[in-house]
Amino acid sequence: xxxxxxEIRRSILPTTMLWxxxxxxxxxxxxxxxxxxxxxxxxxxxxxxxxxxEWTIDGYARAWERIDFVRYFGNTIVVAAITTALxxxxxxxxxxxxxxxxxxxxxVFALCILxxxxxxxxxxxxxxFSVVRDLGFYNxxxxxxxxxxxxxxxxxxxxxxxxxxxxxxxxxxxxxxxNELSIFFRIMLPLARPIMLxxxxxxxxxxxxxxxxxxxxxxxPKNFTLQIALRSLLGSENIDWAILLAASVIxxxxxxLLYLVFQKYITSSDINTGLRD
Amino acid sequence: MTSTMRSVVAPKAEDAPTVAGAVTPPRRRGxxxxxxxxxxxxxxxxxxxxxxxxxxxxxxxxxxxxFTSYKGFGPMNFVGLDNYTKLAGDPTFYAALGRTLIYxxxxxxxxxxxxxxxxxxxxxxxxxxxxxxxxxxxxxxxVSPIVTGVIWRWMFGENFGFVNYVITALGGGAVPWSSDPxxxxxxxxxxxxxxxxxxxxxxxxxALNNVPKSYYEAAQLDGANGWQRFVSITLPGIAPTSVLVIxxxxxxxxxxxxxxxALNNGGPGTSNQLIVQYIYQTGFAQSNVGYASAASxxxxxxxxxIALIQIAINRKATR
Numbered sequence: 291x292x293x294x295x296x297e298i299r300r301s302i303l304p305t306t307m308l309w310x311x312x313x314x315x316x317x318x319x320x321x322x323x324x325x326x327x328x329x330x331x332x333x334x335x336x337x338x339x340x341x342x343x344e345w346t347i348d349g350y351a352r353a354w355e356r357i358d359f360v361r362y363f364g365n366t367i368v369v370a371a372i373t374t375a376l377x378x379x380x381x382x383x384x385x386x387x388x389x390x391x392x393x394x395x396x397x398v399f400a401l402c403i404l405x406x407x408x409x410x411x412x413x414x415x416x417x418x419f420s421v422v423r424d425l426g427f428y429n430x431x432x433x434x435x436x437x438x439x440x441x442x443x444x445x446x447x448x449x450x451x452x453x454x455x456x457x458x459x460x461x462x463x464x465x466x467x468x469n470e471l472s473i474f475f476r477i478m479l480p481l482a483r484p485i486m487l488x489x490x491x492x493x494x495x496x497x498x499x500x501x502x503x504x505x506x507x508x509x510x511p512k513n514f515t516l517q518i519a520l521r522s523l524l525g526s527e528n529i530d531w532a533i534l535l536a537a538s539v540i541x542x543x544x545x546x547l548l549y550l551v552f553q554k555y556i557t558s559s560d561i562n563t564g565l566r567d
Numbered sequence: 568m569t570s571t572m573r574s575v576v577a578p579k580a581e582d583a584p585t586v587a588g589a590v591t592p593p594r595r596r597g598x599x600x601x602x603x604x605x606x607x608x609x610x611x612x613x614x615x616x617x618x619x620x621x622x623x624x625x626x627x628x629x630x631x632x633x634f635t636s637y638k639g640f641g642p643m644n645f646v647g648l649d650n651y652t653k654l655a656g657d658p659t660f661y662a663a664l665g666r667t668l669i670y671x672x673x674x675x676x677x678x679x680x681x682x683x684x685x686x687x688x689x690x691x692x693x694x695x696x697x698x699x700x701x702x703x704x705x706x707x708x709x710v711s712p713i714v715t716g717v718i719w720r721w722m723f724g725e726n727f728g729f730v731n732y733v734i735t736a737l738g739g740g741a742v743p744w745s746s747d748p749x750x751x752x753x754x755x756x757x758x759x760x761x762x763x764x765x766x767x768x769x770x771x772x773x774a775l776n777n778v779p780k781s782y783y784e785a786a787q788l789d790g791a792n793g794w795q796r797f798v799s800i801t802l803p804g805i806a807p808t809s810v811l812v813i814x815x816x817x818x819x820x821x822x823x824x825x826x827x828x829a830l831n832n833g834g835p836g837t838s839n840q841l842i843v844q845y846i847y848q849t850g851f852a853q854s855n856v857g858y859a860s861a862a863s864x865x866x867x868x869x870x871x872x873i874a875l876i877q878i879a880i881n882r883k884a885t886r
Contacts, residue, residue: 297693304694311688312700318761319706321729322718334727337736384614391607399611406622408874412822413843414863416639416850417625417632425620440617470606499711501825502843506851517713517825524717524829535721538714545709553702556769 326350326535333531349536357519357537363544366516369434369504370497376439377493378486385448386474390460400449406442412502419506433507434515438497444489451485452478487555491548498545516541632860639856650861659837660862663845670752670841671820678760678767678816679809685764686771687801708765716829719758720745748838751831755839758830759820767812771805778804807881814877818870842866 321340325333326349328342353359388400411418418437419428427433455478463473479486504515511519520541523534549556633650635643654660685704689697710718723730723744731741744750782800791799802809824843827833833840840848846866850859 301693301695304688304691305696308688308691308694308700309696311685312703315685315707315761315764316703318718318722319710322721325721336732338729338732380613380617383610387607387610391603393604393607396607396611399615402618402622403614406618408818408870409626409867410818410822410870411622411625412824413846413866413870414625414629414860415843415846416856416859416863417629418621419851420628420639420856421620421625436617437621440614440621445614470603471609474606474610495709499713501711501713501828502847506847517711520711520713520717521829524713524832531721531727534717538717542710542714546706549705549709550702553705556705 322535323539326532326539328532330532333535347536349532350540352530353533353536353540356533357523359540361512362514362516362519365431365513366498367544369431369500369515370494373435373438373497374490374493376435377441377444378490380439381441381444381489382448382479382482382486383474385445385450386452386478388445388449389452389455390457390478403442403445406440411437415502415506418503422507428507429509429513431508431513434500434504437503438500441493441496444493447485447489448482451482455481484555487552491552491556494548495545629860629863632857633864635857637857637860639850639854643857646857650858651865653858654861654865659840660845662837663840663842664865666752666839667821667823667842670756670823671817673753674756674759674820675813675816677756678763678820679812681760682764682767682812683771685768686775687797689768690772690775704768705765707762710762712762712825713829715758715762716826716831719754719761720830723754745831746835748835751835752839755823755827755830758826759823762826763816763819767816770808770812774805774808775801810877810881814874814881817873817877821866821870821873 324340324342327345327347329344329346329348332339332343384399384403388396388403422428422433422437425433425436427436459477460473463477464470468476499517500515501517501521504518505521508514508518511522520534520537523529523537632643634645634647636646636649637643688694689701689704694700707715722728725731725741725743725745728744731744735741742750744754778801782804783796786796786800822843823841824847827839827841828844831839833844842862843866846859846862849855849862
C-alpha cells in the first residue's frame with residue numbers, strides 16, 4: 291500500500307510532463323477541428339469560445355459543394371496507391387540486391403542512392419519538369435507517379451533489413467537448387483512483410499500529402515490532387531475560412547483512418563534506418 | 568531536340584558501372600558467378616532506370632540549363648557563366664538564401680529540442696498514459712504541409728487567431744503575426760517544428776531504448792540527478808541519432824516550400840520568400856529556366872557541403 295502511493299507520487303512529474311506536451315501538440319489540431327464546426331459569424335466574433343456555441347456543419351456542406359472532393363479523392367488515391375505499390379516493390383528488390391550481393395557496381399549504385407538523399411529532386415524543379423514533359427506525361431497522373439516512385443529511404447530500409455537476414459538461409463536455398471529470383475520472391479520477400487507494410491504506410495502518407503510535383507506537372511483542374519485543390523482555396527485575398535477549415539479537415543480523414551488502423555506498424559517499428567524523404 | 572538526345576546518353580552513362588562490374592575477376596565457380604552477377608542487376612533494374620530518368624537526367628539537364636538562357640521552350644542559347652555572375656549580384660537571390668538560412672538555423676534546434684522532449688517523455692517508465700500520448704504526438708505527422716500552414720495561419724491570425732485573442736484577453740496588444748516579417752517567420756518556425764517532431768521522435772525513441780540501463784543505475788548510485796544523467800549519459804548515448812536528425816532536418820528545412828506557401832505565401836510581400844520558392848517563381852512564373860537552374864545548382868552545392876560537413880562530424884564522433 292505504502293509502496294504503491296510512493297510509486298504514484300514519483301510518476302506525477304513524468305506524467306504531467308508527458309501530458310503537457312500532449313496538450314501542446316494536440317491543441318492546434320483540436321482548435322482547428324472545433325473551429326470547423328462553428329458558423330461563419332462565430333469564427334470571428336470575440337470573445338472566442340473553445341467549443342462552438344452552436345454546432346453547425348454548414349462549412350462542410352459548402353466545402354463539399356465548392357470542391358469536387360470525389361474527383362480529387364479519386365485522383366489522390368490513384369496516385370498514392372499506385373506509387374506506393376511500385377515504391378515498395380522496387381525498393382525491396384534494390385534493397386535486397388544491395389544487401390546480399392557483392393560487385394563493384396553495386397557500391398557505386400549505393401553511393402548514387404545515398405546522394406539522392408542529400409540532393410533532393412524537389413530542388414531541380416525545372417529540369418524534372420522538362421523530363422516529364424519530354425516523356426509525354428505532362429498534365430497526367432502518370433507524370434506525378436513516375437518521378438516519386440524511387441525513394442532512397444525505402445531502398446535503405448530494405449537493405450538494412452535484408453542485411454539482418456542470415457546468409458545461411460540464402461546458402462541453404464541455393465544448395466537446394468533454388469533459383470536466385472525465386473529465393474527472393476518465395477523466401478526473402480515474405481520475410482520482409484513488416485518492412486513492406488511500414489514503408490507502404492509511410493509512402494502512402496508522403497504521396498497523399500505531396501505538393502510540389504503535382505503542382506508543376508498537373509495543369510488541368512480535373513487532374514488535380516487534393517493538396518493542389520486545397521491550394522485554390524488559399525489563392526484569393528479574402529479567404530473563406532469556413533470553407534477552408536472544413537475542406538482541410540475532410541482532406542485529412544482518409545489518412546487519419548488509415549493511421550488509426552495501422553498505427554502500431556509505424557510507431558512501434560524500429561525505423562531507425564528510415565531516413566526521411 | 569537536345570534534351571531527347573540527352574535522354575539517350577544519360578541512361579548509358581548510368582549503365583557504365585554495371586559494364587565495369589561485369590568484367591571483374593571471377594569469384595568461385597564459373598556457372599554460379601554468372602548467375603549471381605545477373606540477379607542483382609535484374610533486381611536493381613527498376614531503380615536504376617528510375618534513377619537515370621528522374622535523378623541523373625534532370626541533374627545533367629539542370630546543369631546544362633544553368634549555362635543557357637533557356638525559357639522553357641524554343642532554342643537553348645549558351646550564355647556561359649552569365650547566369651552565375653548575374654546570380655552573384657542578385658539581391659533577391661541573396662535575400663531568399665539568407666532567409667532560408669535564418670529559418671534553418673532556428674527551426675532545426677527547435678525541432679530537435681521538441682522531438683527529443685517528446686521521445687524522453689514517452690520513454691520515461693513512470694509516465695502514465697503513454698499509448699494515448701504516443702498516438703497524439705504522432706497525429707501532426709499525418710497533416711499535409713498545406714494543411715499545417717492553414718492550421719497555424721488560423722492559430723496566429725492577426726484579427727481572429729487564438730493566440731492574439733489570448734494576448735488581448737490578458738491585456739496585451741494584438742501582435743502583428745502576419746504583417747511583421749520576423750514574427751511571421753517565427754510562426755513558420757514553430758509550425759515546422761510541430762509538423763516534423765513526430766518522425767524525429769521515432770528515431771530518438773529507438774536510440775533512447777538502446778542506451779544501456781546499467782549506465783543510469785550506476786550514475787544513480789553515484790548520486791547524479793536527473794539532469795546530470797541526461798547530459799552525461801543520454802546525450803552522448805544518442806549522439807549518432809542526433810547527427811542523423813540534425814542532418815535530415817537541415818536538408819528538409821532548406822527545401823521548405825509547401826507549408827510556408829499556405830501559411831504566409833512568403834509574405835508579407837516577398838520578405839519571407841525562401842530559396843525553393845524563389846527557384847519556383849523564377850523557373851515557372853517568370854519562365855527563366857536557365858537562371859532558375861543556376862540557382863538550383865548553387866542550392867545543390869550548399870546542400871552537398873552541409874551533408875559532407877555533417878558526415879565528417881559523424882565520422883569523428885563515432886570513431
